[in-house]
Amino acid sequence: MIGGSQRFTPLQRLLHWLMAVCILAMLFIGVGMLSTVKPKYLTLVSIHKPLGIAILVLALVRLAVRLRYGAPPLPADLPEPMKLAAKLSHYAFYVLMIGMPLFGWGMLSAAAYPVVLFGGVHLPAILPHSDGLHTLLWNAHFYLAFVFFGLILLHVAAALFHALVRRDGVFEAMAPVSPHHEGAPAE
Amino acid sequence: MAQPSQSPARSVLGSLVLIAAVIGVGAAAFAYTAGWFSPQRLTPDKFVDALAPPTGVALGHRRNHAKGICFTGVFEANGAGSALSKAQVFTRGQYPVLGRFNLGTSDEKAPEATVRVRGIGLQISTPDGEVWRSAMIDPPFFPVSTPQAFYELLIASASKDPEAMKTFAGAHPEIAAFGAWAKSAPWTGSYAEDRFNSLNSFVFADNSGAEKTVRWSLVPAAQPVLVSPDDLAKRGPDFLEQEITERVRGAPQRWTLVVTVANPGDPIADPSKAWPEDRRTVDVGTLTVQHIQPERDGPCRDINFDPTVLPSGMRTSDDPFPAARSSVYAKSFDRRTAEAKDYPRTATDTKP
Numbered sequence: 001m002i003g004g005s006q007r008f009t010p011l012q013r014l015l016h017w018l019m020a021v022c023i024l025a026m027l028f029i030g031v032g033m034l035s036t037v038k039p040k041y042l043t044l045v046s047i048h049k050p051l052g053i054a055i056l057v058l059a060l061v062r063l064a065v066r067l068r069y070g071a072p073p074l075p076a077d078l079p080e081p082m083k084l085a086a087k088l089s090h091y092a093f094y095v096l097m098i099g100m101p102l103f104g105w106g107m108l109s110a111a112a113y114p115v116v117l118f119g120g121v122h123l124p125a126i127l128p129h130s131d132g133l134h135t136l137l138w139n140a141h142f143y144l145a146f147v148f149f150g151l152i153l154l155h156v157a158a159a160l161f162h163a164l165v166r167r168d169g170v171f172e173a174m175a176p177v178s179p180h181h182e183g184a185p186a187e
Numbered sequence: 188m189a190q191p192s193q194s195p196a197r198s199v200l201g202s203l204v205l206i207a208a209v210i211g212v213g214a215a216a217f218a219y220t221a222g223w224f225s226p227q228r229l230t231p232d233k234f235v236d237a238l239a240p241p242t243g244v245a246l247g248h249r250r251n252h253a254k255g256i257c258f259t260g261v262f263e264a265n266g267a268g269s270a271l272s273k274a275q276v277f278t279r280g281q282y283p284v285l286g287r288f289n290l291g292t293s294d295e296k297a298p299e300a301t302v303r304v305r306g307i308g309l310q311i312s313t314p315d316g317e318v319w320r321s322a323m324i325d326p327p328f329f330p331v332s333t334p335q336a337f338y339e340l341l342i343a344s345a346s347k348d349p350e351a352m353k354t355f356a357g358a359h360p361e362i363a364a365f366g367a368w369a370k371s372a373p374w375t376g377s378y379a380e381d382r383f384n385s386l387n388s389f390v391f392a393d394n395s396g397a398e399k400t401v402r403w404s405l406v407p408a409a410q411p412v413l414v415s416p417d418d419l420a421k422r423g424p425d426f427l428e429q430e431i432t433e434r435v436r437g438a439p440q441r442w443t444l445v446v447t448v449a450n451p452g453d454p455i456a457d458p459s460k461a462w463p464e465d466r467r468t469v470d471v472g473t474l475t476v477q478h479i480q481p482e483r484d485g486p487c488r489d490i491n492f493d494p495t496v497l498p499s500g501m502r503t504s505d506d507p508f509p510a511a512r513s514s515v516y517a518k519s520f521d522r523r524t525a526e527a528k529d530y531p532r533t534a535t536d537t538k539p
Contacts, residue, residue, distance in 0.1 A: 027217070028216075028217065028220050031217065031220050031221035031222075032220045032221070033514075034221070034230075034231065035220070035221055035222035035225075035228060035230050036222075036228065036229075036230065036231075036514065037229050037230065037231055037234060037334050037510070037511040037514045037515060038334075038507070038510065038511070039503075039507055039510040040510075041510045041511075041513065041514045042495055042503060042509075042510045042513060045513075111489070111491065111520065111524070112489065112490060113491070113493075113496070114316075114317075114318050114496060120317075120499035122316045122317075129489060130489075131489050131524035131525075131527045132527065134489075134521075134524050135521075135524050135525040135527075138521055138524075138525075149217055152213075153210050153213055153214060156209060156210065156213065157206050157209075157210050160202070160205070160206045160209060161202075161206060164202035164205065164206065165199055165202045165203070
């Protein structure tokens with residue numbers, strides 16, 4: 001790890017914001033497609049699958065980048081429970097970003113559905129045909145989606161809390177562009 | 188930590204209100220998308236619930252076409268279909284088939300003579316890794332024009348209000364043609380003598396990318412022998428399953444797969460309207476059913492015959508039914524696979 005920097009690297013910030021858009025779209029598409037029988041159901045499903053695989057690939061890249069470059073240190077005056085929450089939420093995000101696409105892929109495999117991406121590209125089944133596995137993974141994929149969305153809401157609340165209330169530079173560490181008042185994260 | 192010109196407490200309060208608003212709007216948008224504010228929205232869950240028979244859901248079974256029997260066989264393409272679709276399934280050759288004969292009822296114990304609609308689920312796999320699934324039934328057209336109307340039909344037919352069906356028929360006059368078919372269409376004593384129709388339209392694309400809207404049918408090779416409903420009622424409750432099992436044990440049974448091409452202006456989005464008889468048809472190959480297996484341990488049991496599982500060279504059309512069927516079949520599949528213990532396989536069945 002390379003310490004010292006107060007901000008995530010540009011590649012990490014790019015991955016963060018790109019994936020933020022993808023994952024939010026994915027969660028809305030997911031709950032939306034389960035709520036309709038209209039033709040848009042098929043459109044949403046046909047986006048959900050390749051977007052999920054894209055998120056899986058991006059998450060693996062991001063994990064490698066994180067292991068290589070690390071993260072900027074949290075402010076020294078941040079209370080220990082908040083430090084712990086920040087750390088645990090990062091673990092949870094990586095587990096969900098990598099786990100959710102795999103659960104979805106595995107769920108389709110266990111149901112013997114073909115896994116078709118854009119352009120008719122097929123992915124192989126990663127699990128045998130099994131109603132038990134399908135049910136297990138379906139439940140995991142479904143309920144963890146709500147956990148994921150709840151975690152994102154907490155994450156956004158925490159980021160805004162850092163940006164607006166604590167003004168401690170934590171938000172700026174992942175902000176897409178450099179803040180205007182670089183020297184004034186804390187007074 | 189706040190700006191010197193502002194009251195710190197006020198600034199913090201304002202920020203917290205802003206944060207709460209952002210989170211609240213985010214959560215509300217998610218809930219809206221999920222349909223939680225829209226009780227009128229027709230969801231796959233509501234559709235599957237509406238399919239439940241008055242006798243109660245057949246746990247572990249398909250929520251509709253609950254009674255059925257598996258088969259395996261082969262589809263032999265004659266090559267003629269390649270003029271319509273580039274899908275490998277139409278290239279001359281033999282491709283493995285997995286399927287299911289079934290009855291249009293949500294009661295898995297229904298006496299077979301009482302069920303008017305018979306169906307077939309079909310999966311053809313090709314060496315390029317593509318899969319074509321289809322679920323077809325024997326009426327020549329569907330009872331109603333839209334998935335919403337089909338849902339209302341389920342609600343009306345389950346209603347205790349004696350006027351419910353009359354009211355429904357008033358709003359959806361297309362049901363009359365189906366009613367007439369159900370009353371007058373002849374019955375056979377065998378799945379092998381029935382013709383099965385896709386009813387829904389799909390779009391085929393050939394190698395040049397040219398598209399045609401089509402429907403398809405399986406036309407039996409066996410000569411239909413018509414049997415009166417009264418005579419069928421005297422047969423056992425499972426006479427169709429017993430008959431097809433014995434018949435296929437004696438000799439493979441065949442159907443010709445016939446693709447019908449729409450003319451411009453034909454009702455491609457409305458499966459309750461048959462296309463005129465003179466439309467171009469192409470015989471694309473022969474389905475041969477070689478083996479029958481009981482569903483409980485059979486290969487079709489955990490297959491969802493989702494009609495939108497299509498190979499490259501086929502896609503859905505403006506017909507709204509395949510999308511609705513896909514969403515509802517998936518929900519039925521999710522529920523029944525979670526209930527496997529209520530429909531145990533023989534291998535794990537401890538009952539005497």
